[in-house]
Amino acid sequence: MSAAQRLSEARELLAEHPVVDGHNDLPWALREQVRYDLARRDIADDQSGRLHTDIPRLRAGGVGAQFWSVYVRSDYAGDTAVSATLEQIDAVAQLIDRYPADLVRALTADDMEAARADGKIASLMGAEGGHSINNSLATLRALHRLGVRYMTLTHNDTIDWADSATDEPRHGGLSDFGREVVREMNRIGMLVDLSHVAATTMRDALDVSAAPVIFSHSSALAMCDHPRNIPDDVLERLPANGGVAMATFVPKFILPAAVEWTLAADENLRAHGFHHLDTSPEAMALHRAFEERRPRPVATAATVADHLDHMREVAGVDHIGIGGDYDGTAFTPAGLDDVAGYPNLIAELLTRGWSRADLAKLTWSNAVRALRDAEAVARGLSASRGPSNAVL
Amino acid sequence: MADLQDEPHTDYAAHSAYTADTVPAGPGSTGAGDPAAPVTGSALERAVALLSEHPVTDGHNTLVWTLRQSPYHDIDTPDSGVDTDIPRLRAGGVGAQFWSLLPHEDGTADQVLSDTLDQIDMALALMRRYPDGLCLALTADDMADARNRGRIASFLGPVPGRTLTGSLGALRAFHALGVRILAPAGAPWARDELTPFGHEVVKEMNRLGMLVDLTGCSPEVACQLAGASKASVIVSHTAAAALKPHPGNVTDEVLLALRAAQGLAMVTFDAAQTGDSLHAVADHVEHVRAVAGPDCVGLGATFGTEPGVPRPAGLTDPSGYPRLVAELLERGWSETDLALLTWGNAQRVLRDAEFTARAAQHRRPA
Numbered sequence: 001m002s003a004a005q006r007l008s009e010a011r012e013l014l015a016e017h018p019v020v021d022g023h024n025d026l027p028w029a030l031r032e033q034v035r036y037d038l039a040r041r042d043i044a045d046d047q048s049g050r051l052h053t054d055i056p057r058l059r060a061g062g063v064g065a066q067f068w069s070v071y072v073r074s075d076y077a078g079d080t081a082v083s084a085t086l087e088q089i090d091a092v093a094q095l096i097d098r099y100p101a102d103l104v105r106a107l108t109a110d111d112m113e114a115a116r117a118d119g120k121i122a123s124l125m126g127a128e129g130g131h132s133i134n135n136s137l138a139t140l141r142a143l144h145r146l147g148v149r150y151m152t153l154t155h156n157d158t159i160d161w162a163d164s165a166t167d168e169p170r171h172g173g174l175s176d177f178g179r180e181v182v183r184e185m186n187r188i189g190m191l192v193d194l195s196h197v198a199a200t201t202m203r204d205a206l207d208v209s210a211a212p213v214i215f216s217h218s219s220a221l222a223m224c225d226h227p228r229n230i231p232d233d234v235l236e237r238l239p240a241n242g243g244v245a246m247a248t249f250v251p252k253f254i255l256p257a258a259v260e261w262t263l264a265a266d267e268n269l270r271a272h273g274f275h276h277l278d279t280s281p282e283a284m285a286l287h288r289a290f291e292e293r294r295p296r297p298v299a300t301a302a303t304v305a306d307h308l309d310h311m312r313e314v315a316g317v318d319h320i321g322i323g324g325d326y327d328g329t330a331f332t333p334a335g336l337d338d339v340a341g342y343p344n345l346i347a348e349l350l351t352r353g354w355s356r357a358d359l360a361k362l363t364w365s366n367a368v369r370a371l372r373d374a375e376a377v378a379r380g381l382s383a384s385r386g387p388s389n390a391v392l
Numbered sequence: 393m394a395d396l397q398d399e400p401h402t403d404y405a406a407h408s409a410y411t412a413d414t415v416p417a418g419p420g421s422t423g424a425g426d427p428a429a430p431v432t433g434s435a436l437e438r439a440v441a442l443l444s445e446h447p448v449t450d451g452h453n454t455l456v457w458t459l460r461q462s463p464y465h466d467i468d469t470p471d472s473g474v475d476t477d478i479p480r481l482r483a484g485g486v487g488a489q490f491w492s493l494l495p496h497e498d499g500t501a502d503q504v505l506s507d508t509l510d511q512i513d514m515a516l517a518l519m520r521r522y523p524d525g526l527c528l529a530l531t532a533d534d535m536a537d538a539r540n541r542g543r544i545a546s547f548l549g550p551v552p553g554r555t556l557t558g559s560l561g562a563l564r565a566f567h568a569l570g571v572r573i574l575a576p577a578g579a580p581w582a583r584d585e586l587t588p589f590g591h592e593v594v595k596e597m598n599r600l601g602m603l604v605d606l607t608g609c610s611p612e613v614a615c616q617l618a619g620a621s622k623a624s625v626i627v628s629h630t631a632a633a634a635l636k637p638h639p640g641n642v643t644d645e646v647l648l649a650l651r652a653a654q655g656l657a658m659v660t661f662d663a664a665q666t667g668d669s670l671h672a673v674a675d676h677v678e679h680v681r682a683v684a685g686p687d688c689v690g691l692g693a694t695f696g697t698e699p700g701v702p703r704p705a706g707l708t709d710p711s712g713y714p715r716l717v718a719e720l721l722e723r724g725w726s727e728t729d730l731a732l733l734t735w736g737n738a739q740r741v742l743r744d745a746e747f748t749a750r751a752a753q754h755r756r757p758a
Contacts, residue, residue, distance in 0.1 A: 086564075136506040
């Protein structure tokens with residue numbers, strides 16, 4: 001089979017089993033670039049060069065469901081974190097209202113299936129970091145009422161009740177209140193997302209959670225030694241838990257050479273007074289200048305496929321998915337440059353002998369099943385206990 | 393419970409609180425001490441009958457806040473620990489309640505917004521816990537619907553404007569969570585004057601269909617808000633400054649602005665604002681009607697507290713409304729005006745806000 005044939009088979013497969021992507025930072029990009037002035041970034045048109053994401057490219061990429069991240073910066077705290085999160089949620093609602101022919105609000109697994117049947121992109125929301133709830137379980141419930149269906153327990157910083165993968169540990173994983181947050185998420189039907197958290201937090205959450213967990217955008221530690229990735233002992237627990245690890249495409253997490261390069265590039269940004277996650281034009285210009293001095297190692301679809309092969313081997317084909325992190329990362333792999341790239345990944349996996357049935361699980365059904373199972377757990381738990389009023 | 397409530401006349405008549413001989417009239421009214429006095433009895437019976445058709449819409453009750461401080465009250469039974477419970481709301485003929493949602497006042501913690509989300513959560517939990525008594529209301533239609541089903545239509549708000557923390561996204565989240573009334577007083581954008589951002593908040597509230605509550609605003613800001621709002625504004629709990637000067641009471645100037653804007657001033661039963669007799673409250677209601685007009689007067693007792701708040705005699709808890717209505721009947725109020733006072737005016741301002749929102753949404757996206 002030629003490369004062109006494989007790509008066409010990939011597209012055909014995605015038409016039937018579209019991608020559920022676990023994490024896309026378009027809302028934050030719209031906040032930073034145009035302060036949510038959606039008319040200035042009309043995603044019905046090609047936004048290449050400004051954004052990784054627009055509707056034509058989502059369509060070309062075979063995306064059928066997107067968890068839009070309602071991320072707010074990890075250094076936001078208190079009401080600032082909460083109000084920014086509400087603004088992010090509001091922006092997603094506005095996007096859905098603005099593009100009704102392409103995007104449809106989805107709150108449940110049934111909504112996802114209905115969207116697929118209607119040929120629309122099911123739009124779900126995930127909060128990225130427990131700082132978004134300001135240590136308030138009522139705020140967690142408010143986010144759920146407003147449509148948020150997963151919460152990553154931490155972002156890059158350790159918070160009052162959970163350790164992050166990329167910060168100093170304070171709790172040895174989850175604190176007691178952190179365990180209560182997980183229980184309450186189980187009760188209301190919000191998926192527990194373990195991307196970004198310390199391995200100790202992952203293990204604690206798996207111990208507590210009665211519902212499937214997800215990793216909205218994390219890859220395999222065994223393939224690339226970066227704390228944002230998932231250790232094998234955690235991947236091994238997913239079959240018993242029912243959860244899904246959604247492999248991310250971020251080169252600086254998945255390609256060892258890129259890990260090295262990024263450490264140096266981040267240092268360069270900081271030396272010029274920028275935050276190392278800044279993707280403003282000024283910061284990107286600095287990156288380009290740095291790149292001229294030191295060529296950037298380039299990940300490819302094969303790099304992602306290497307992780308997926310490993311994750312399938314360790315977690316099983318029923319427990320893997322895709323979480324690109326588009327518009328949340330400065331660089332993307334070659335061939336997976338933007339949201340139109342998913343067919344290239346599927347073609348690569350076809351080359352490696354993945355069956356159509358396995359690919360359908362990877363792209364669509366595993367993620368839908370995890371949400372459906374979380375809903376069932378929530379129905380059971382909410383019948384037997386009321387809202388938690390625990391405080392930190 | 394619900395099917396019994398479908399015949400409200402029967403239900404009210406059966407309720408002992410409504411028989412004339414057990415309900416004392418306000419002190420100072422003629423024959424108040426004489427339970428057999430026929431005039432009082434007939435006025436009270438007429439009041440009860442009127443309320444069964446045109447129940448009270450009360451503009452302000454802080455029970456949700458009180459329950460956060462002491463969550464152990466069961467409001468399904470009359471509980472002496474808090475003045476508001478479902479039996480007494482029913483006895484008082486309350487058909488719709490605006491539940492005030494307040495964050496902690498201390499201001500030390502950076503959590504006024506998450507605190508407010510907590511209050512919203514508590515109010516919703518209260519409705520889930522007492523589904524035979526309370527039901528969430530989002531629209532004027534929901535008011536009538538709740539009345540027909542024997543439930544107390546429960547509106548979320550007023551919420552203080554400062555809880556927005558300057559974020560219109562937070563305002564839209566409040567609306568999405570069910571909040572329908574917001575009180576700008578104390579927000580940085582409505583302190584000395586309505587700032588440009590304040591105008592934006594009002595426009596957005598108009599677009600969403602939320603009521604602007606002028607309570608606590610200076611007369612200048614109140615008039616600016618009334619002028620800026622395309623929909624009718626309310627004052628959820630107040631009294632007439634002309635009768636009793638108090639920072640929470642509205643001046644005649646504001647009442648005239650409400651009259652011009654077809655707004656609604658809802659009279660409180662807080663003795664500090666009205667004076668300590670039922671008569672005094674009736675005087676305030678009459679003054680508001682006289683200045684703002686019969687279309688612009690309502691009730692907002694500000695119950696929902698633990699004992700200790702001074703109340704006018706006879707109006708110490710929500711079961712007192714029929715006594716006030718009886719007093720107004722005796723003062724010669726027509727049933728039409730009373731129906732506006734208790735139910736019609738509030739329903740109108742809610743409808744007006746919804747109509748304004750529908751019109752605005754055609755013109756103005758978020």
